[in-house]
Amino acid sequence: MKLSQPVLVCLVGLLVVLSHPLGAAPPASPTAGLPPGFGDPISDWQARWELAKVLSYTKAYDESIKEYRRLLADRPQLLEAKAELAAVLLWSGQATEARALAETLPPHLVDGSLRLALVDLHIARQEFDAAATLLQAHLASDSGDLAARLKLAEVLSWTKRYDASIAEFRRILEARPEDVQVRRRLANVLIWADRKTEAAEELRKSLQGR
Amino acid sequence: MNLKRLVLFLVVVAVLTSLVYQNVKSGWVTYRHGETLFLQGDLKGALPLFEAAEAAGIPSRELLLRLTEVRLFLGQVEAARQAMAQAFHERWFRPFTAEALVELFLRFRQGESALLVLAEAVAQHPDSAVLRLLYARLLSRLGRFAEAAREFRLLLGEPAS
Numbered sequence: 409m410k411l412s413q414p415v416l417v418c419l420v421g422l423l424v425v426l427s428h429p430l431g432a433a434p435p436a437s438p439t440a441g442l443p444p445g446f447g448d449p450i451s452d453w454q455a456r457w458e459l460a461k462v463l464s465y466t467k468a469y470d471e472s473i474k475e476y477r478r479l480l481a482d483r484p485q486l487l488e489a490k491a492e493l494a495a496v497l498l499w500s501g502q503a504t505e506a507r508a509l510a511e512t513l514p515p516h517l518v519d520g521s522l523r524l525a526l527v528d529l530h531i532a533r534q535e536f537d538a539a540a541t542l543l544q545a546h547l548a549s550d551s552g553d554l555a556a557r558l559k560l561a562e563v564l565s566w567t568k569r570y571d572a573s574i575a576e577f578r579r580i581l582e583a584r585p586e587d588v589q590v591r592r593r594l595a596n597v598l599i600w601a602d603r604k605t606e607a608a609e610e611l612r613k614s615l616q617g618r
Numbered sequence: 619m620n621l622k623r624l625v626l627f628l629v630v631v632a633v634l635t636s637l638v639y640q641n642v643k644s645g646w647v648t649y650r651h652g653e654t655l656f657l658q659g660d661l662k663g664a665l666p667l668f669e670a671a672e673a674a675g676i677p678s679r680e681l682l683l684r685l686t687e688v689r690l691f692l693g694q695v696e697a698a699r700q701a702m703a704q705a706f707h708e709r710w711f712r713p714f715t716a717e718a719l720v721e722l723f724l725r726f727r728q729g730e731s732a733l734l735v736l737a738e739a740v741a742q743h744p745d746s747a748v749l750r751l752l753y754a755r756l757l758s759r760l761g762r763f764a765e766a767a768r769e770f771r772l773l774l775g776e777p778a779s
Contacts, residue, residue: 442743443711450747452774458754459770466763 469500515545570601645674690726
């Protein structure tokens with residue numbers, strides 16, 4: 409019997425289909441029974457970032473730093489992770505490295521506590537301009553932080569930017585008019601700025617009620 | 619002939635639409651009524667309406683979240699927990715809804731109850747990375763950092779030291 413070409417093609421096709429495992433039941437999915445979405449994969453970097461954070465919470469700083477470094481080797485563009493690493497470095501006592509890393513970051517990404525710690529480092533090294541810049545960035549996001557504002561007022565006075573310093577002292581006193589110590593510091597700066605009448609007035613106010 | 623077919627088709631469509639509308643309508647109206655009471659602060663009044671809407675089979679993320687919020691507010695933690703566990707069997711349930719539920723449990727300081735549900739789900743589906751991530755995050759939020767770290771390491775396929 410001689411088969412025509414179309415019939416032969418059909419038979420070969422049928423054989424191919426029958427021999428293919430498509431006919432068999434697919435293997436059970438490990439997330440079978442769960443709604444869609446729960447079987448999706450998770451990016452490693454996402455899990456590593458969260459692991460690094462959690463390790464820092466348990467004060468496992470060395471491990472946390474290791475995970476942050478692995479994360480940043482894979483995803484160097486994660487500036488927030490870099491800022492967190494700087495904080496962990498600071499907590500683990502590696503202040504110089506923390507500072508070097510923080511300086512590579514946009515100011516708004518540096519965490520408030522880290523920023524203030526870095527300010528102290530700058531002040532200790534008499535890098536007052538850098539300290540003032542960090543403090544101004546901090547106050548832009550947390551204008552109610554009077555301790556930071558006081559530090560800024562002092563730093564500005566040390567760099568002889570008296571008008572700016574006095575303005576910061578006055579803002580603090582608007583919020584805390586009864587703070588005698590701040591008023592006396594303001595009086596000092598007024599004296600340095602050669603505004604002795606105003607200084608005397610502030611000193612007088614600081615003695616009222618005593 | 620064609621006109622007869624068209625009329626028959628329209629009649630069938632009308633009957634089917636009417637049946638579907640009746641079924642859907644009752645559940646949605648109840649849900650909306652519950653929502654009105656909820657927004658007026660009458661949580662006790664809203665609860666049975668939300669429950670009736672749920673029983674009517676309304677597949678709504680908003681309904682589940684509202685029902686959970688009301689139950690947690692009224693101290694019906696076990697009912698809220700069971701509803702969350704049941705949600706993992708619903709085809710419309712999604713990870714972001716699970717995350718929103720967890721937030722509700724945390725807000726009412728019942729995170730441990732949500733953790734029980736997630737722990738059970740993870741035990742049943744150990745290969746679901748999304749579930750394990752939710753579980754690990756909740757452990758972290760509950761301050762159980764060492765356990766959370768273990769879960770994150772498992773997600774990374776690393777030894778859970």
